Structure formats: C-alpha cells, structure tokens
Amino acid sequence: MARRLQAMIGPSILNSDLSRLYEESQKLLDNGADYLHLDVMDGHFVPNLTLGHPVVKCLRNKIKDVFFETHMMVSNPEQWIAPMADAGVNQYTFHIEPVDNIPELCRKIKEYGMKVGLAIKPGTPVSEVEKYISMSDMVLIMTVEPGFGGQKFMENQMVKVQYLREHYPLLNIEVDGGVGPSTISCCANAGANMIVSGTAVIGAADQAATIKLLRNTVQEAIDKL
Ligand SMILES: O=C(CO)[C@@H](O)[C@H](O)COP(=O)(O)O
Numbered sequence: 001m002a003r004r005l006q007a008m009i010g011p012s013i014l015n016s017d018l019s020r021l022y023e024e025s026q027k028l029l030d031n032g033a034d035y036l037h038l039d040v041m042d043g044h045f046v047p048n049l050t051l052g053h054p055v056v057k058c059l060r061n062k063i064k065d066v067f068f069e070t071h072m073m074v075s076n077p078e079q080w081i082a083p084m085a086d087a088g089v090n091q092y093t094f095h096i097e098p099v100d101n102i103p104e105l106c107r108k109i110k111e112y113g114m115k116v117g118l119a120i121k122p123g124t125p126v127s128e129v130e131k132y133i134s135m136s137d138m139v140l141i142m143t144v145e146p147g148f149g150g151q152k153f154m155e156n157q158m159v160k161v162q163y164l165r166e167h168y169p170l171l172n173i174e175v176d177g178g179v180g181p182s183t184i185s186c187c188a189n190a191g192a193n194m195i196v197s198g199t200a201v202i203g204a205a206d207q208a209a210t211i212k213l214l215r216n217t218v219q220e221a222i223d224k225l
C-alpha cells in the first residue's frame, strides 16, 4: 500500500504549569495528543530558557511509549545530541541557522538512533533547508520568532509550507507558533501535517475537543491532496 501522510498533533508544554510537567503531559496524551513537542532553549540562540535533557529524561521515565520531539532552539545543537538520545528522545529537531555542517549533524543524530527534524526561523528562506531534505525526516516551518509561546501566528510563512508540499508530497511538514482553532485551516490548506500547538491547547476549556478539531481539519485537507 502506498505511504500516506498522517495528521498529527504535538502539543507544546512550554506555556503549561511546568511544576506539573508530567501531569500536564499525561493530560494532553489522554486528551488525544499524538506526540509531545518539547521546547529546549539555551538563552543564547533565543532570549529565553526552558528545560534540558535531565528534565526530558525524568519525563521519559514516567511516559514510556510516546513519541518525544525536542525542538532545539540552541546555538550548538551538536552538543546535546548524545544527552538527548540518552534521555529517550525520538526526534531531534534543530535550527539550521547556527550550524556550519548540517549533513554531519544529520548523520550524527541518526547514528544516535533519533529522527532528524530541520527547523527554520521566519526570516530564513525555504531554499536554505531544501538542500538537506533528503537527509531529514521532517521540516519545521516556524510561524513565530522562536523563543516564546503565545505569540501571533505569521500567515506569511505559509508560502514556505505550500512550496514544500507542492514539491515534496510525502514530506512531514510541521508548523509551530500561534497555531490553534483560528489558524489551523490556514496551515492545513497550505499542506502542513504535523501541528504544534501550545497556548491554544493548554488553555482550551475542552482540550480533547480542541485536539480533535485540529487533527480533523488537517486530515481533511491532506485527504484532498
Ligand atoms: O517553539 C516555540 C516557541 O519558540 C513553540 O513551540 C511555542 O511555544 C508554541 O506555543 P504557542 O505559540 O502555540 O503558544
């Protein structure tokens, strides 16, 4: 059977009550999340700090069979490959902007048994990431400037998603930043299939209904491709 794109919702726990990281994560999973998107920031690549591999490892000890993606907003992504692999991360998504040798990094991430995600900031042209698609499992198009949750969705980034979907029909394309019920159609129609949503899901009165709405909107658009 031919491979088929799947709609997947990966909530970001960045804006949740981080003193209850496990409970908040488990709640998201119980409410239908397909994977967890863990935002790692180093206070250098972005002007904020979040969590690192020790916290990811503790979370993994409590949540065994769920796909963990770490979104590495760090200046030296090479440094954290081994610790994140050891922490039980499934996909290591890094920003290509500060990296000199992207193929080498992709190779190393795979060597450590993780999938490769390539992320670009809003100001980075899609052509910069296109060169490396064959070495990756997913491309992340940021729809806010990385660093903080709760920002406004940048609709002008959809041209990148459209371009990638048109040229790479089976590529996993993720969007991240300001995505929720009011912006999901835009992402879905452009061709994104992996959806990160932070504030909109965490703050939803009905988390399960919100996750379902996001997934159904994306799956319907994919089925029309
Ligand atoms: O990587 C980031 C921010 O840098 C994201 O994962 C956001 O934290 C998602 O949160 P919302 O924009 O959906 O609130």
Ligand SMILES: [Fe+2]
Pocket: 012, 037, 038, 039, 071, 176, 196
């Ligand atoms: Fe993120």
